[in-house]
Amino acid sequence: MRKLLQNNRILVFIIPVFLSLAWYVPMGFVGLWIGFALILQFEKNLSQRKFRLIRFWSGVYLILFLWNLLTTWWVKNATLEGAIAMMIANTLLMTFPFVAFYFVKKHLSYVWALWALAVFWITFEYAHLNWQLSWTWLNLGNGFAYSHWAVQWYEYTGTLGGTLWVWAVSILFWQTLQKGFFQKQILILALVVLLPVLLSLILYFSYEEQGKNVEVTVVQPNIDPYTEKFIGTEKFIPYDKQAEILLQLAREKISPQTKLLLFPETAFDEGYDEKSIFQYAPIQKIRSFLKENPQISVLGGTTSWLIYGKEKRTTTARQNEQVGFYDVFNTAMFLRNEVDSVAFYHKSKLVPLVESMPYAEIIEKILGNLVIELGGTSGGLGFQKEAEVFFDNSFAYAPIICYESIFGEYVANYVRKGANILCIITNDGWWGDTPGYRQHWQMARLRAIEMRRAVARSANTGISGFFNQRGDVIEQTPFWVRDVRRQTLQANTKNTLYVLWGDWLGKIASWISLAFLVWAILLKFWSKKRNSLQNLV
Known part of the structure; x- marks a missing residue:
């Protein structure tokens, strides 16, 4: 030895x-x-x-x-x-x-x-x-x-x-x-x-679970990101058809007690102008679904943009001859039957060099308009600086998009703002049948413990399911299977020391x-x- x-x-x-x-x-x-x-x-x-x-x-x-x-x-x-x-x-x-x-x-x-x-x-x-x-x-x-x-x-x-x-x-x-x-x-x-x-x-x-009961349904549509999910792929499924798949799965499992329906990251990836969101067919289908099920709120992912016109408001803004400057976002949207508008959260913790150019503001100060003149963007996707919470009449939901779920203190920001259910939306199909999606699933346990909040997780594919406030798995889907699950969670309102102090x-x-x-x-x-x-x- x-x-x-x-x-x-x-x-x-x-x-x-x-x-x-x-x-x-x-x-x-x-x-x-x-x-x-x-x-x-x-x-x-x-x-x-x-x-x-x-x-x-x-x-x-x-x-x-x-x-x-x-x-x-x-x-x-x-x-x-x-x-x-x-x-x-x-x-x-x-x-x-x-x-x-x-x-x-x-x-x-x-x-x-x-x-x-x-x-x-x-x-x-x-x-x-x-x-x-x-x-x-x-x-x-x-x-x-x-x-x-x-x-x-x-x-x-x-x-x-x-x-x-x-x-x-x-x-x-x-x-x-x-x-x-x-x-x-x-x-x-x-x-x-x-x-x-x-x-x-x-x-x-x-430890005993704390808070009021809230019934949540999570959908795993299992649409292959390489061959089916996005326009231009080999077996592309039209976006309105993808919306039908999601809603059909939801109808199989929801009940009159269901309060939240959770769809995965980029569930609707057509690319929506946020100022005219209701003109798109998938959104119209969701609104019809909500009229049929008025007790339900829908939280799901999309790709969206904001148009600024002649003013370059952010370092991440791109430029187009027709519309001027605009930002593209990895977005979580929240729809309710009672409210004639959509709430948006733009992913804040972006994957470096994939979704964002680190320190784009410094690059822009150094290179000025050179990047734009060369036809590019110095910043990748747009983002918002702070976490945001979605509220219905009784509960508050944290829209945590993919990579954000591994940042404990960032997730604590949602809880400080009132979130009592952690909602993780992701697309782990990019990594295939590898340890990546399993590791990502397991890390959600740690957020549940740190915040003492139940977790609902919807993956396009990967693993979807639920964790209780101790980090135990309540229920989960298999990998690479079209599935839907429903559970009753407890919506805790008490803050841990970690939430308070980070x-x-x-x-x-x-x-x-x-x-x-x-x-x-x-x-x-x-x-x-x-x-x-x-x-x-």
């Missing part, structure tokens, strides 16, 4: 396997504990070698790249070039905490440096959640999605609490390997492993990271000054 631990060539290929387990199987989070402990062993093995920083950085980069590859390879089904660029860039960003660790290790004690590494990583994840190049699928706290029973305390900490737990156990486990399995060391490690689990189990078994751990970690770096820099300059004085003497 010792020879194995000292062989970095073997560790480089073993560690990514351990790290990947959490995104595939229950209890896989144990692999995160082992994997990061082995990265610390990898660093120790290089401590007496030449070019330590280069060797360490390149080795860690390879480990993290293989982890990205093993866990998110399925993105290539949607975009091969995007998947490659995403993995290369995301891996590079993941190395930053290790570079900071290497710097402070030279000036602080090794124990302090280890805990600084944990804080640096939490800061990295927090920053990654809050900038326009965000790809947070592999945030360590997400690794507990398959084991939600172990992290019921996410209602206090969010997923960054899971990240802290991973690092605490990994550091203590590695120290135990180095110092030997002495009673005190084992006791400390056992407490850090078991106490969070015990707290979680207490919360899990003592990613407070990330904010604290950011300040502590700054303190560690300043401390190390001051020690570095003090050491130089002291050496200079000694040379003078």
